[in-house]
Amino acid sequence: MKALLFFLLIVTNSQLVAQTIVPFDSSAWTYAGKVTKETFQGKDGILLTNGRITLKDNTFKNGIIEFDMTLSPDRDFPGFGFRLQDNDNFEHIYLRPHRVGNPDAIQYMPVYNGQDSWQFYYGDGYSTTVNYPMNEWVHIKLVVRDTQAEVYIGNSIEPALLIHQLKREPKPGRISLENGAPITTRFANFQYTKTDNPPMAGKFKPEAAPQPGTLLTWQVSSTFDEKLLQTDYTIPQSVANQLTWSSLTAENSGQLNVSKIRKRSDDANTVFTKLTIMSDKPQIKKLDLGFSDRAKVYLNGRLLYSGHDEFLSRDYRFLGTVGYYDAIYLDLKKGKNALWIAVSENFGGWGIQSRIVDQRGLIVK
Structure with a gap:
């Protein structure tokens, strides 16, 4: 008709x-x-x-x-x-x-x-x-x-x-x-x-500025299968060699929504996000981290942390929502440090949220 x-x-x-x-x-x-x-x-x-x-x-x-x-x-x-x-x-x-x-x-x-x-x-x-x-x-x-x-x-x-x-x-x-x-x-x-000017009654709030230490600029890898990371405590060279990279800026909240530039599939459900931390001396810094659904944190190629925050992973009411629920202490060497975070996804949100509140003596890029 x-x-x-x-x-x-x-x-x-x-x-x-x-x-x-x-x-x-x-x-x-x-x-x-x-x-x-x-x-x-x-x-x-x-x-x-x-x-x-x-x-x-x-x-x-x-x-x-x-x-x-x-x-x-x-x-x-x-x-x-x-x-x-x-x-x-x-x-x-x-x-x-x-x-x-x-x-x-x-x-x-x-x-x-x-x-x-x-x-x-x-x-x-x-x-x-x-x-x-x-x-x-x-x-x-x-x-x-x-x-x-x-x-x-x-x-x-x-x-x-x-x-x-x-x-x-x-x-x-x-x-x-x-x-x-x-x-x-x-x-x-x-x-x-x-119409470009519909009547609106709401009292809208402006977007909040980033909190101190929010990590905003990341490199995001091409996708790969999460299973490739399950057999070692270092980043497999065979995985690293096949990756291509794109820049992605986090929202002011620190949320880095990987799906903006990557498409997930069952056999390509993981990316690396990475940045470089220049330290003026050996020191330990706290990294606040949220993620969905699973994350592995590597500093200078070695695995420091592995976490699961997917839907129902903690109890039958846990939604897997992303916030600063985890913290990792980075043992930084003087000079250049490579922070890589592998983030894997089932459904509901794919990415990380991160900050280093105390960035004295650091240049993060």
Whole structure:
């Protein structure tokens, strides 16, 4: 069936903009997964399981996205994406209906190279407590402008989630609705408005400056299989010889999200991150470290530390979130010291967060 797009002209901040209503029976969408048209509680919509539907319009950058959805209390992560560059690179907001009323009932994360990153981006500005009903319609609205966004749930005039800083570069892209599980999730009444000046109610916070000693500039290797590091206490020369390197700058928090420049696979789930520490004398310095999911720290080629922080690794409630939970004491020699950190990933976030608070007598590069 030909696309049935309905346009409604509205005034936003004294600008005339077009609100576009897109029925789910139109050819304006591409479909993946199981999509079933149905009427539920008086609203015509779709039941979506194990998939994603994507709007063909690839020009949405700023504006408003609205739709209704129903949620089931079963463990599930339905939501939506926007500014999709492709299926592996987009901004993502999703709900955890099985966590309703808890601090992670809704969450934002950027997706790079198909890699989730919720273990990096949590707490204020990324996830929050919110309540929403089960098995009945609830209204969802996103308002986005450049690097800021806010999400409204139901009929509230206050945003449920403020996103102080969207992590991906603001670029026009597609919009998607998603439910990757065989759990009942419905969508209805989809509409969107493109405008560079949507009304926003949130009090956004500027990005905090890096904490003292935060390590920001790294070299990141090409990917390889984690198994190649399991047989020795030094960096295998056969691995080192095959690596190529790229520069990557950490965020102000110190988080180095490897997936920004590397794509993980089952047999290439590890990279080395490295930097050089010049010391004016032999001395010991404390390295604060967070990582996901596993890390091996090498100083001047020798293994100092190996840790596991993946999902459920510590107890059945441990989420694998990244923070300064570990510390390593670096026994530095005078002159040049090579710090290499191998970081391996299953899912949820790939990278490290690090700092040396006391950098007296050091040059780190």
